[in-house]
Amino acid sequence: MKKESKAKIIKVSGPLVVAEGMEKARMYDMVRVGRMGLIGEIIEIKEDKASIQVYEETSGLGPGEPVETTMAPLSVELGPGLMGGIYDGIQRPLDIIRDKTGSYITRGITLPAVNRRKKWDFVPLVKKGDEVRAGDILGTVQETPLVIHKVLVPSGIEGEIRVIKKEKFTVTQTIAKVRTASGLKEIRMLQKWPVRMERMVQKKLPPEVPLVTGQRVIDTFFPVAKGGTACIPGPFGSGKTVILHCIAAWADADIIVYIGCGERGNEMTDVLLEFPKLKDPKTGRPLIERTIMIANTSNMPVAAREASIYTGITIAEYYRDMGYNVAVMADSTSRWAEALREISGRLEEMPGEEGYPAYLGTRIAEFYERAGRVICQGTKNREGTLTVMGAVSPPGGDLSDPVVQATLRTVKVFWALEDRLAYMRHFPAINWLNSYSLYLDNIEAFLSKEIASDWMKLRNIAMAILQEEDSLQEIVRLVGKEAISPGEQLVLETSKSIREDYLMQDAFHEVDVYAPLEKQYQMLKVILELHRSSKHALEKEVPLEKLLTLKVKEKIARMKYIEKKDMSEFNSIEREIKREIDNLIAK
Amino acid sequence: MVKEYLTISHIAGPLILVEETSGIKYGEIAEIELATKEVRRGKVLEVTGDKALVQLFEGTTGLNVYQSRVRFLGKGIELGVSLDLLGRIFDGLGRPIDGGPKIIPEKRIDINGNPINPTARNYPTEFIQTGISAIDGMNTLVRGQKLPIFSGAGLPHPQIAAQIARQARVLGKEEKFAVVFAAMGITFEEANYFITDFRRTGAIEKAVLFVNLADDPAIERIATPRMALTTAEYLAFEKDMHVLVILTDMTNYANALREISAARKEVPGRRGYPGYMYTDLSTIYERAGRIKGKAGSITQIPILTMPEDDKTHPIPDLTGYITEGQIILSRPLHRKGIYPPIDVLPSLSRLKEKGVGKDKTREDHGDVTNQLFACYARGKEAKELAIILGEAALTELDKLYAKLSDKFEEEFIAQGEEENRSIEETLDLGWKLLTMIPTSDLKRIRDEYIEKYLKQSNQ
Ligand SMILES: Nc1ncnc2c1ncn2[C@@H]1O[C@H](COP(=O)(O)OP(=O)(O)OP(=O)(O)O)[C@@H](O)[C@H]1O
Numbered sequence A: 001m002k003k004e005s006k007a008k009i010i011k012v013s014g015p016l017v018v019a020e021g022m023e024k025a026r027m028y029d030m031v032r033v034g035r036m037g038l039i040g041e042i043i044e045i046k047e048d049k050a051s052i053q054v055y056e057e058t059s060g061l062g063p064g065e066p067v068e069t070t071m072a073p074l075s076v077e078l079g080p081g082l083m084g085g086i087y088d089g090i091q092r093p094l095d096i097i098r099d100k101t102g103s104y105i106t107r108g109i110t111l112p113a114v115n116r117r118k119k120w121d122f123v124p125l126v127k128k129g130d131e132v133r134a135g136d137i138l139g140t141v142q143e144t145p146l147v148i149h150k151v152l153v154p155s156g157i158e159g160e161i162r163v164i165k166k167e168k169f170t171v172t173q174t175i176a177k178v179r180t181a182s183g184l185k186e187i188r189m190l191q192k193w194p195v196r197m198e199r200m201v202q203k204k205l206p207p208e209v210p211l212v213t214g215q216r217v218i219d220t221f222f223p224v225a226k227g228g229t230a231c232i233p234g235p236f237g238s239g240k241t242v243i244l245h246c247i248a249a250w251a252d253a254d255i256i257v258y259i260g261c262g263e264r265g266n267e268m269t270d271v272l273l274e275f276p277k278l279k280d281p282k283t284g285r286p287l288i289e290r291t292i293m294i295a296n297t298s299n300m301p302v303a304a305r306e307a308s309i310y311t312g313i314t315i316a317e318y319y320r321d322m323g324y325n326v327a328v329m330a331d332s333t334s335r336w337a338e339a340l341r342e343i344s345g346r347l348e349e350m351p352g353e354e355g356y357p358a359y360l361g362t363r364i365a366e367f368y369e370r371a372g373r374v375i376c377q378g379t380k381n382r383e384g385t386l387t388v389m390g391a392v393s394p395p396g397g398d399l400s401d402p403v404v405q406a407t408l409r410t411v412k413v414f415w416a417l418e419d420r421l422a423y424m425r426h427f428p429a430i431n432w433l434n435s436y437s438l439y440l441d442n443i444e445a446f447l448s449k450e451i452a453s454d455w456m457k458l459r460n461i462a463m464a465i466l467q468e469e470d471s472l473q474e475i476v477r478l479v480g481k482e483a484i485s486p487g488e489q490l491v492l493e494t495s496k497s498i499r500e501d502y503l504m505q506d507a508f509h510e511v512d513v514y515a516p517l518e519k520q521y522q523m524l525k526v527i528l529e530l531h532r533s534s535k536h537a538l539e540k541e542v543p544l545e546k547l548l549t550l551k552v553k554e555k556i557a558r559m560k561y562i563e564k565k566d567m568s569e570f571n572s573i574e575r576e577i578k579r580e581i582d583n584l585i586a587k
Numbered sequence B: 001m002v003k004e005y006l007t008i009s010h011i012a013g014p015l016i017l018v019e020e021t022s023g024i025k026y027g028e029i030a031e032i033e034l035a036t037k038e039v040r041r042g043k044v045l046e047v048t049g050d051k052a053l054v055q056l057f058e059g060t061t062g063l064n065v066y067q068s069r070v071r072f073l074g075k076g077i078e079l080g081v082s083l084d085l086l087g088r089i090f091d092g093l094g095r096p097i098d099g100g101p102k103i104i105p106e107k108r109i110d111i112n113g114n115p116i117n118p119t120a121r122n123y124p125t126e127f128i129q130t131g132i133s134a135i136d137g138m139n140t141l142v143r144g145q146k147l148p149i150f151s152g153a154g155l156p157h158p159q160i161a162a163q164i165a166r167q168a169r170v171l172g173k174e175e176k177f178a179v180v181f182a183a184m185g186i187t188f189e190e191a192n193y194f195i196t197d198f199r200r201t202g203a204i205e206k207a208v209l210f211v212n213l214a215d216d217p218a219i220e221r222i223a224t225p226r227m228a229l230t231t232a233e234y235l236a237f238e239k240d241m242h243v244l245v246i247l248t249d250m251t252n253y254a255n256a257l258r259e260i261s262a263a264r265k266e267v268p269g270r271r272g273y274p275g276y277m278y279t280d281l282s283t284i285y286e287r288a289g290r291i292k293g294k295a296g297s298i299t300q301i302p303i304l305t306m307p308e309d310d311k312t313h314p315i316p317d318l319t320g321y322i323t324e325g326q327i328i329l330s331r332p333l334h335r336k337g338i339y340p341p342i343d344v345l346p347s348l349s350r351l352k353e354k355g356v357g358k359d360k361t362r363e364d365h366g367d368v369t370n371q372l373f374a375c376y377a378r379g380k381e382a383k384e385l386a387i388i389l390g391e392a393a394l395t396e397l398d399k400l401y402a403k404l405s406d407k408f409e410e411e412f413i414a415q416g417e418e419e420n421r422s423i424e425e426t427l428d429l430g431w432k433l434l435t436m437i438p439t440s441d442l443k444r445i446r447d448e449y450i451e452k453y454l455k456q457s458n459q
């Protein structure tokens, strides 16, 4: 086949290469470009000319050099051994590349993403004679102490198990044979899937259970559901990455896929160095054992950045298909969109808003559509969820940016970061008036059953106080504090407490970094209890000043630091509120 | 062996189109010989069939279509490196301008560098004491960080950068240290300020300077920071030195980038800057850091002047999206006579969390910083309120905060150009200010530290 390849480069312009003699080319097939064999993907075909986006630096490449198509689309390798790994945008293992080529990333390297030599203890779950179809679990291997890898019947296969063994296998050895309508098929653990194609499911269901992140402002006020979508736009330095890191660390997902897409090298290093040290609250195992990282930093080739989010989400779908709750974070989708724009510009496509291609909105929607709560393929109707959260980095923090706007049209949760809050060191700098979540109704039943029946009620009271604060502050700003009634001043006092003692959460404090739902509920209850009884005291003509200087307030300010084992402290704070206020009323 | 072409067909801005070529590679270097025998250098931006588009670093002034010869050198632009670079001054393309001898290179390195593999990085954690309270106390710099100064025309960023270069050190360590300085399009006066200061303090011995002045070719500026960073990588990762890189002024660099983009008739992005400016800037800023198994490090302080003092202008905006924080200078503070006029509230050091605290600076550092931020922010807010409603509208407590924020600017932020404060002095100064407000208001500081440090300050 190879010898008749006459395809050769006729143009090189940054990451875009045009080749002629490409009669055989198919859209989105992978190609090898030039003598160095750089990896690229066909993104446009005009007669015998194909435009190729090249995933590696193209300097030194010139017209006349050969191009070879692989006749296969850009795909990821799937199988045990992914967990804990770090890959570039086209799934090359960065740690192994480093062992091979040193501290800097060089070109033309191809390495398998999944270790070929490692042997896994395969435990069959079906036996000879069983009927299976795509999506059914053949057996499991313990991929890491935290993750049991379920080996699924690959798509397109249906029939009777003829051979299956409990044994140690590498990913490329045959673990089972299935008699299908078209003959005996051998199944291996290693499978491939084209990244731009969504993996199949039986059906999608509406999300119902929250993804508990341990971030109070998120879980209480703007929750995301397992299987939902969220975006977090904000100017530089407002806290997007810190929040996504916190969620990656503490969210109650089974699997995390973290996509560093055109961002800082040190931020990936941070995850790499921290996650082996952080312990999963449930099992005490290092969090890295459930985490996969895709790292295509800002200075790495821009076309591979475009591919990175597809690589990440395809891997995530694969684990979802096993029946897991998977969460994907992409930081930052703006850098992905810019990569799209750069390639589009070089293709001389008609530019739309801000130079982005007209299909920007479609691409963004397609990406987030891959989230969901689903019934997986297979006979057992397993349920899995895939939650997708994306950072957006609009120029100057301006939310009219096309990427923000297109994202907001698709996602159901909006965490609006604000630089004003960040300057005041109010972190997470999520604006409580502009943000929203469309999952509140979906998850209400779950929360009132699992946590407390008045969860949503408390949340709504707190939200109303915050909203009232906003309009009261307007008045205070114009005419001073004296103009508002003691009752209104009390609202300001409580809203301040909600902001400072509840919404503010320090990602770098070992206790405060993660608040379980139970603790969130208790904290909010205490703050609102103080509000309720203070209001009552005002009615009993207790002077406001007395209420503003209650001793218990100091304890409330320190509630954040109460550890899980000391949950009873909340009761004693509530008792103290009652005692102090009763005393005031009695006087 | 090198083929020579007399086939320039088109000249536009800094770009030329050379036709009937063969074997040209994307990104390779070209030499253009003018009729006058002057030789300029350029870089291939695009090859299509037999046509090569070349960007000239020294511009196209005086270039003629028929008499100019073009030679392609078959390699990227390179810098010859050796330890002899130390103590020397070069132009923006790496040619000596200090009258000294030619460098005999140990080797030649492509100035574009390669991305550092994220798995090879070591996270920056070592505190650098700059002796400037607004930085050390509030927005701590660590070794391997990229922390830009966002300045404005006429603000004293050269003084601050020079002061950092003079005073920066890692506590309790004597290590090999070097400064690499790249000037892009700055005035002779400003460049001279740095050179004189380096000479005065003897720092010049351990410095390498690349200087492209305002009246030097604009496109040369594209290469200048890359020359500097190639030098820095060599010194840091091959010669085990801790290198501080100062790049000034990145605004001029970005404008050169815009000029090329305009000449290529690319679809312009915001304010005419090319859509790929984020990626381009990242290939400069990301060349900072520490690498596992290597003793040296690169700490970067890029300086940029914000057009119209606007932080949302694409140059500061994209920079802030790449760097690990920013030090922002404020014109109002400068007008008040405060040096350094650092506006600590919008300034940020993203790596400070891992660089401060027990065994690094002092256990109370993080809490004190947070408290000072909160107090200063509240004081400033109170002062704004007083402007609208009058002093009388403030509560007694708010008045205290307002006073504290003034004192904070006058005593904590302000300091002498030659004043080198230790981190203890900085933190003690912070505590002294915090005694101005009631202890019960110090919510962000752990009781044990209040116990330990506030008592001392009260004495
Ligand atoms: N929850 C938090 N608790 C404490 N500090 C925080 C928190 N969130 C953000 N910060 C502070 O803000 C800084 C910037 O946050 P972060 O890096 O997440 O910003 P970003 O929005 O990702 O910026 P960019 O768009 O430039 O990447 C952090 O380094 C930290 O100092």
Ligand SMILES: [Mg+2]
Residues within 6 Å of the ligand: A240, A241, A242, A263, A331
């Ligand atoms: Mg970020």
